[in-house]
Amino acid sequence: MTRDTGHDDGDERHGTNNTDESTEGSSHSDGVVRTDGGSDIESDDRTATDGGVESVTGGSDSTELDPDAYDPIDVFPEGELDLRDGADSCYKCTSCDTSCPVAEVDDEFPGPKFQGPEQWRLKRKEDADIDESITSCSNCMRCDDACPSSVPLSQMHNEARGQFVEEQMEKLSVEYVRNRILANYRTSARLASIVPRLSTYAMNFGPARWVMDKTLGIPKEREFPEFATTTFREWWRDRGGAQVSNPDKRVAYFHGCYSNYNTPEVGKAMVRVYEHFGYEVMVPPQKCSGTPMFANGMLKDARRHAVTNVENLIEAIGEGADVIASCTSCSMSLRQEYPELFDIHGIEDVSDHTFEALEYLRIHEDLTGALEEASPGDERSYAYHAPCHARNQGLSRQAVETFRDVDGVTMEDVGDSCSGISGTYGWKSEKYEKSMEIGEEMFHHMEDAEGEVGMTECPTCAMQMEHGTGYEIEHPLQLLEDTLVA
Amino acid sequence: MAIDSDVLVVGGGLAGITAAIAASREGADVRLVSHKASTLRQASGLIDGLGYVPATEPAKPLREGPPTAGRNLDPDEWPDPEGPLAEPYAGIDSLPEEHPYRLVGADALRDGLALFDDLVGDAYVGGHTDRNALVPTFGGGVKPTARYPESVAAGLASDDRPMLIVGFRSLTEYDARAFADRLEASGVPFDVAGVEVEFAEAFRADAKITRFAKALDRNEPVDGTPAREALAKAVAPHLHDVVDDDGNVDRVERVGFPAFLGDDEAAAVRADLADRLGADVFEIPMGPPSLPGLRLEDRLYDALDAEGVRFETGIPVVDYETDADGRIQHLLLNRKGSKIPYGADAVVLATGGLVGKGLDSDREGVREPVLDLHVPQPSDRYEWFVDDAFGEQPYARFGVRPDERLRALDENGAVAYGNVWVAGAVVGGADVAREKSASGVSLATGLVAGQEAAREVRQ
The missing domain is CATH 3.40.50 (Rossmann fold)
Incomplete structure (x- = not known):
């Protein structure tokens, strides 16, 4: 059921394209990294790994660098993703942890700094297993935006999670099967759309939901989205x-x-x-x-x-x-x-x-100009929530900005908290409570807002907004259509 | 088609926000962009003006000869800094000539602080006087500061009421007993004791400060007891721990906690604890990341919203385009791969200093990476620093040199581009860490740069 047909080329190599980029600027033939001695942060054992050179300046009375004093070293086995630059850029300011919506509510979750640079270093040093807590990361990617040093945190998390699932997760476990089903939403949705009304009914049928909660770990509190009769x-x-x-x-x-x-x-x-x-x-x-x-x-x-x-x-x-x-x-x-x-x-x-x-x-387009004279025709007030993934693209304010001055429209930003659902995170029974705790701040702000219709660009944020407040949720494109086209 | 504004502010910290609001109040259409989430969340939340005037000249000249590390002087050979200053404005005339305060004048600092007071309302205290307040910080030091959050108000060092400092074993960087000892040793006019209590132990060993704040905000049960009650219960047995010089025991009248007493509900958390303890409750500002910084960030971004300033975070400026006159016409911002042109009549650069990455450096030199503005610096790298880590470090004063209107200057002293203003730590001439002037410099230069940029646009 979760198997997708076609284009299954079984190619397992991924993530090698960044190797060149991250070693750019130093000599890198054959994926060889050459240390340039220019880093302020050098580990104590560095001299041992690059050929026993004692001083990078060639002695205390010289300020000249001796380029012949280093040997190129092959740090990473060929083909492995080189994230050392990213790990080295982390100076442990902990901004990522402070921005993490999961760490705020979940005592078991050690936070993005551990999941990213720290775990990556552990892996390099000895062949340690990936810590299971990586599965509690909701991939909201807020840590990327918070990091003042541009550490590729979400990339590290994605890599670690992929490795954990591939190598350490029991493939016959209920959790794996459930996650695979959630991850392959398209497959379920395609099948459900063949008989949309029946699917919507069946998926939300009480006893069936109880069974799904107990056997698959899909929370019975959640309502499955309705399937369209025409896709x-x-x-x-x-x-x-x-x-x-x-x-x-x-x-x-x-x-x-x-x-x-x-x-x-x-x-x-x-x-x-x-x-x-x-x-x-x-x-x-x-x-x-x-x-x-x-x-x-x-x-x-x-x-x-x-x-x-x-x-x-x-x-x-x-x-x-x-x-x-x-x-x-x-x-x-x-x-x-x-x-x-x-x-x-x-x-x-x-x-x-x-x-x-x-x-x-x-x-x-001159959207401001186009909207100057336009109006949806009636008074509308929206409580707008910016999805985390919009935030990371610099788009968290675009809906508010676009519609703020449109005649008849009130658009209120309900703040910068995460909705808590993070795609499939809130669709897991063991995460449901946490998901609602994260979302609590947004629910309150939505209820404080004047509008009683929610607005967001993200479908799962919309589910959570509806679930937490009972509001109907629209997409900015729908308001744009009502204002400009209808 | 570009995304156009009258004034485009680059940088989401205190200087950028101040410049954006100042420009907006001059009638300009303003947009603020920043590469990352605001650096305010790294800041203590204290707003300093000027606390010290450090010496910029050694007591005796450096010895002649080629610059090497050995040429630097012993720390003892530098005069002590002047301070702590009773009030920030008094020290401005003693600062070096190229200091931003000397460029924009004491009134700019005064106006910048007034603007800040207006933006934060009663969440901050200190505007009633020109004098510096003395706020204990988590290292056990006392910082002279112009404005401070309401949450630290009961902890001022000038207050003579006995004080209890609460710590937690799991917060390793925050040692309440050492803190109290250091305060005592610095000669504060009150009796103080530090105590470690059990509360944070109920959370994971490396729980984030946001976890404590959230638990207190929501009053979550901690081992079955609501968090605020649990914390008060842990502290209550220690309210008589403070002993004065004659061996008498005082019941403390104020209790200090690490700054994690709630986020959204901070005032309610503090009031609840104060009620339960029968004593004033205050927070002690900590290192980054900091709840007072996060709360200030929230408040100031709400203010931007209320002023009608548009803002976007998460997108870096990667390039720029100039018109035929050499003025900046567009900044190009990288939105995950695509370069989007942002047009503006005036640009305010408030990208931060060496720590904030508004200045970049390697062995070859120090650069301003966004517009490649000129950064004056000795050509010999050994003249950038001195051996004493806490000494008068020349690099601390590196930055773009502007004119008195805060237009960026090129290497010949001429106005660069013609429509670029600078504010905050990217401006050279101040050693904000030693002077305790970081916030004040951001407010004063942000205000002037924002106003000047907006006035230019309106002409």
Whole structure:
């Protein structure tokens, strides 16, 4: 059931593309790292590893460097991801820990600093196992944004989690099976969408939910999202595809699983808004962005889907399109995690050409001008929550900024706390309580806000917002459609 | 098409926020961008103005000859710094000529502090007087500071009420007994004792300070007892621990805790504890990351929002484009791979100093990495520093040199680009760590740079 067919090329190598970049600036033929002696931080045993040179300055009375005094050393076995630069950049200021929503509520979780640079060093020193606590990281990636030293924390976490799941996790365990099912949401959603009404009913049928909680660890408190009776792709096919043809302004829409199977109204809004601005919209074949797979350490699954996505998106880019996502975790994945984790031909181009839907319009169109005279026609107040993954792309304020001055619209930012669901994290029985504790601050702020409709770009944040407050939740594209197109 | 603003502020710390609000109040359309989450969360939350005036010249000249490490003087051969100053404005005239305070004047500091008071409201104290307050910090030192959070108010060293300092074994960097001893040794006018209590032991050994704050905010049960009650119960047996010089036991009137007494609900947590203990409760500012810093960050970003300033974090400036006159036309920001042009008529650079990475250095030199502004420095690396780690380090004063309007200057002393202003630690001339002037320099220069940039744009 969780097995995806097609494009299973079984290639296990990933993450080697960063080796060149991280050794850039020093001589690096054959992946050999040459120490340049320029670092202020040198470990005591450094002299032993680089050939017994006692002083990098060649003696106390000389300030000249002697470049012949060092030998190149091969630090890492070929093909392994070299994250030493990142680990070395960490000066233990603990900003990452302070920004971690899980560490704030979970006594068992040692925090991102341990999961990232510290665990990485432990691994290098002796072949220690990855600590199981890595599975408690929700992959919100807030630590990336908090780190003043640009340590690639989420990349380290993704690597460690992938390794833990691959090498240490019992493949027949309930937890593994449950995580695999959650991570491969697209597969379940595709099957459920064949009989959408029945699926929505069956998935939320009380006794069935009790059984799922007990046997799979999927919390009975959560309500499964409704499946659309017509998926976005069916709608797209039925309307005959693009209504605007324009070789100069093309975008390829990465709708992701959720806009396709659950909220096609977001996808439709994207198409109508972009066509309103004269764009030719393309909808290339696509699979899951990989976000839920990264968060569950299912890197092989993620890679298989990435191969299909990159292949199809690169073709669209070749036809002059930029890639637009309406889910901020999808755009995050395509932009950051893809090139960090996988070495697939064209993956950097996909990263460079990917944008979030509202972001792209704000860059390429005079959105402020277009909205000056516009209004959705009635009074609307929204409680807006910025998803963590939007925050990391510099997009946490774009919805507030875009709509603040629109006639009839009140848009209030409910603060910078995490919603707590973090994709699949809040969908695990053992994490459910923590997830709601993290979300508590956001629920309070939403209730304090004037509006009684929530707004966010992230589908799972939307689930959590609805679950915690009972509010109806919209996507900024829907408001944009109502304001400009309708 | 670029994302346009009148004034584009680069940097999300105190200087950047001050510049953005000052420019906005001059009527400009302002946007603030910062590479990472604000550095305010690393700051103590204290707002200093000027606490000390360190000597910049040694008592006797350095010996002649090529600069080497051995040429540096013994720490004893430097005069002691002047201070702690009773009030910050008094020392400004004794600062070196190129100090930012000398450039913008004492009134800029006064106005910067007034703007700060306006932004934070009653969350901060100290605006009622020109005098510095003496606030104990977690090393056992006493810091002269112009403004301080309400949460530290009951802990001032000038107050003569007996004081109990509470510590926890698991917080290794914070030793309450050593702290109390050091305070006592520094001659404070009150009796003080430190005590270690059991509370934090209920949490994991390396629990984050945010975990304690959250538990107190939510009043979570700790081994079955609500957190605030559990903490008060742990402290209560020690309220008579303070013994005066004559051997008499005082009941303490104020109790100090490491600064983790709640985040969103900090005032309620403090009030609850004070009620239970029958004593005033205060926080002792700690090293980074700090709850008072995080609370200040929240408050100031709310203020930005209320002023209508637009802001984005998480995106670095990676390049720039100039127009035919050499003025900055666009800054290019990297959003996960794509370079997005941000247009502005004026740019305020408030990217921080050597610690904040607004200045970058290697063995070849010290650079300003965003706009490649000129940073004056001795060409010989051995003249950048002295041996005494706590001495008068020349590198501490490295930075961009501006004119009195805070426009950045190039190596010839001419205005660079024509539309670039600088504020905060990227400005050279101050040794903020020794002077205890970091916040004041940010407020004074942020205010002037923001106002000047906005006025230029409006013309």
